[in-house]
Each structure stands twice: as C-alpha cells, then as structure tokens.
Amino acid sequence: MRTTCILCLIPLLACAPSLRAQDYMSLEECIRITLENNYRIKIARVEREVAENNVTISQYLPTVTVDGRQNQSVLDAETETSGSTNRIADGRTDTYNAGVTLNWRLFDGLAMFHTHSRQKEQLAMSDQQLKMTVDNLISSLCVEYYNILMQQKRLEAARYSLVLSEERYAQAEEMYGIGVVSGLELRQAKIDLNADSSKLVRQEETLRNAYVRLNTIMNTSLNRQGFVKDTIVLAPKMPYDEVHSRVLAQNNMLRIARHGIQISGHDLRIARAALFPTLNFGTGYTYNRTEANKAATTYNRNNGFNWGLSLSWPVFSGLETARRIRNAELNVKSQNYSYQQLENEVLGDVTLLYNTYENNILLIAFEQESAAVAQTSLDIAMARYKLGNLSGLEFRDYQKNYLDAVDRQWNAMYLAKTTEISLRLMAGELQ
Numbered sequence: 001m002r003t004t005c006i007l008c009l010i011p012l013l014a015c016a017p018s019l020r021a022q023d024y025m026s027l028e029e030c031i032r033i034t035l036e037n038n039y040r041i042k043i044a045r046v047e048r049e050v051a052e053n054n055v056t057i058s059q060y061l062p063t064v065t066v067d068g069r070q071n072q073s074v075l076d077a078e079t080e081t082s083g084s085t086n087r088i089a090d091g092r093t094d095t096y097n098a099g100v101t102l103n104w105r106l107f108d109g110l111a112m113f114h115t116h117s118r119q120k121e122q123l124a125m126s127d128q129q130l131k132m133t134v135d136n137l138i139s140s141l142c143v144e145y146y147n148i149l150m151q152q153k154r155l156e157a158a159r160y161s162l163v164l165s166e167e168r169y170a171q172a173e174e175m176y177g178i179g180v181v182s183g184l185e186l187r188q189a190k191i192d193l194n195a196d197s198s199k200l201v202r203q204e205e206t207l208r209n210a211y212v213r214l215n216t217i218m219n220t221s222l223n224r225q226g227f228v229k230d231t232i233v234l235a236p237k238m239p240y241d242e243v244h245s246r247v248l249a250q251n252n253m254l255r256i257a258r259h260g261i262q263i264s265g266h267d268l269r270i271a272r273a274a275l276f277p278t279l280n281f282g283t284g285y286t287y288n289r290t291e292a293n294k295a296a297t298t299y300n301r302n303n304g305f306n307w308g309l310s311l312s313w314p315v316f317s318g319l320e321t322a323r324r325i326r327n328a329e330l331n332v333k334s335q336n337y338s339y340q341q342l343e344n345e346v347l348g349d350v351t352l353l354y355n356t357y358e359n360n361i362l363l364i365a366f367e368q369e370s371a372a373v374a375q376t377s378l379d380i381a382m383a384r385y386k387l388g389n390l391s392g393l394e395f396r397d398y399q400k401n402y403l404d405a406v407d408r409q410w411n412a413m414y415l416a417k418t419t420e421i422s423l424r425l426m427a428g429e430l431q
Helices: 002-021 027-037 039-053 111-177 183-218 240-250 252-275 320-387 392-426
Strands: 063-081 084-107 278-292 299-312
Touching (some): 027 039, 027 111, 039 111, 111 252, 111 320, 111 392, 183 392
Antiparallel strands (some): 278 299
C-alpha cells in the first residue's frame, strides 16, 4: 500500500515546478515567442530589408545634376603695342556659371537589365537565408523542448528510485535493530540512499540547465522554470523516397546554392555587356556671366539649352574585358560544381539520418516493453525484500535495471523525435 501511494505521488512531485510557474507553454507558444524575441532572427530580418532596399530601378533612370560657380580675380596687366605701353592696375573680373544637366543611358549592352535581375535574385537569396535562420532556430528550440520532457521523466525515475532507497534503508534499519540483518547491509543501504540522493540533485541541475538553454533561445527570463508540460509524440513515419524528393526541392542550403548559380549567370551577362556600345542622351541648360571693370569688354552673358547623343564603343581594353568575361565563366562553372558537391553531401547526410531515424523508431517498442517489465520486476523485488526473501544487493540490481530501462526508453523516444525534426529541417518543412 505504501508503494502504491508513493507511485500516486510521483506525478504530483514531477509537476511541482510547473505548478509554481502557474501556467504552461506549448511548443507552438515557445516558437511564437522565439520568432518575436530572438536576436538572430531580428538580425536576419534587418539583412533582408537591406537586400530589399538594394532592389532598385535607378539604373533605368536618368541622372540630373545642378552646379554653380562664382569666381573673382584681381590682376595687373601690361601690354606693348607699336611702341606704346598700356598698363592696367587692379583689373577685377567676376565670373558666374550655373547649369542643369541631365544624362540618360539608353543602351549599355543590356547590363542594366541583368543588374536589376541580379538584385532581385539577391533578395530571393536573402529571403531563403532568413527562412534558414528561422528553421534552424525552430529546430534548436524543439530539440531543447523535448530534451526538457526527457529530463523530466528521468527526474521522475530518480525520485521514485530515491523513495525506494529510503524505504529500503528504513527496512534495513528496522531489521538491524532486531538483529535480522548485519551492519554491512545497513551501511550498504545507506550508501545506495546517498548515491540516489546525489543522482536526484544532479538530475535537478540538468533539468534547470535545460530550461536555461530553452529560455536563451526564446530570449526570455533565464530563471523561468517548470513551464513545459507535454509528451513526446512522433509524427507518422516518413517514407524515404518522399523525404529524398522534398530535400531536393526544398532544402534551404540547396535553394541558396541555386540562387548563387543564378547570380553568377547574371554576373557573366553583365561582363559580356562590356563588348557592346553604350548610347547616352544628354541635355541641359547653362548660364554664364562675366563682368570686368577695366577690360575692353566689361560685360558678357550667355545662356541657353543644349542636347545631344553620345555613342561609345570600347574596341580594345588591353584584354581586360576578355579577362573579366573568362573569370565570370569560371565562376559559373565553380558555382555549378559547388552545388553538385553540396547536393551530394546533403543527400548523404539525409540517408545517414534516415537510417538512424528508422532504428530509433524500432528501439522505442523494445525499450517501452523493457521499461514496463523492469517496473513490474522492481515492484516484486521490493515486496520480496520486505519479506526478507531478497538481499539488498539483489534488490539494488533490480533498481538499477529499472533506472537504466526508463532512461533507455525516453532516450529512444527523444532521439527518434530529434531525428524526425532534423529530417524535416533538411526537407525545409519546419515552417
């Protein structure tokens, strides 16, 4: 009866920190807070805004320049003509210039169009990088969230084991008092009780640290504890072929690499545009005025509009254009090779991860059965120990087997869930 009552109290003991927290947070709520508070996501969003600001149509538009200048000079002049000498002292000249100029590039080998397309491709890459940052953080958050659930189950098992060790020590102390067992059995029971107490303290520390890591990701108070109350539930098993195809289509790193290939293609077309002529249209309005107090012409002014077309064609640039084009072609080839290498590595990682995922799913059934058997065996061993039909060392073996079985059971469930999360991360499905 006493053991039964203890078993009923275990869930309440395990939930005590959560009850003090007054409210629980689901995984979805933790993800929402992370998306709002995490600094890495904020930084990635700012970088995305920069990329959006860089998408511009300025290369299609004309430039307008307004300039003005005023210049004043005071000169002494001396001239000789047919034997006569003319001297001018302190001759002052004032000059005023102002103008408005418009320049519009009409054709540049289509470089302006490829530049705009490159900017849009960079924005798409920035969007994908933001998504990858969010996916990675959600993955880390989920791993820590389920780690807390596993550590809570380990804490429950450690508390239960400590209760049994306390019962064993009390039983051994009582039996030692009436001379049924030796002092060696009593001392061994005390050693095991202290060991279980230490294990409980270490497990409580492990759980607190897990909460600190989760709070760090969410950027909330690091002292918050006990707000996770959930269970580990696996999603339906994902077929390998489906995972393989989704990774090829949606993997964040592969998508970013594909954008890199597109950008290198635009760089090549921009480099080739230098082989074509450029055509510019220019127009403007100018105003000039000159005033001289001792010159033959003391006042001069002209103003008016001007316009025209200019054509420029670089016939020879010292092979510099050819060098740039060749480097751009090599960069395209390098980007394609890099993509193929990355794809091969990603698919290799997915295959290894999927094998681990399948094995973890298989292990769950075995470990759940082992934990149930270990629980029953421990209850029977406790009853036999109280009747004196089982030694303390034998009981300790059953106790250790129970703790190991529970640890393996929740570790298998945790590993299966984390590998499932990793597969969904690689398939770009966490959002």
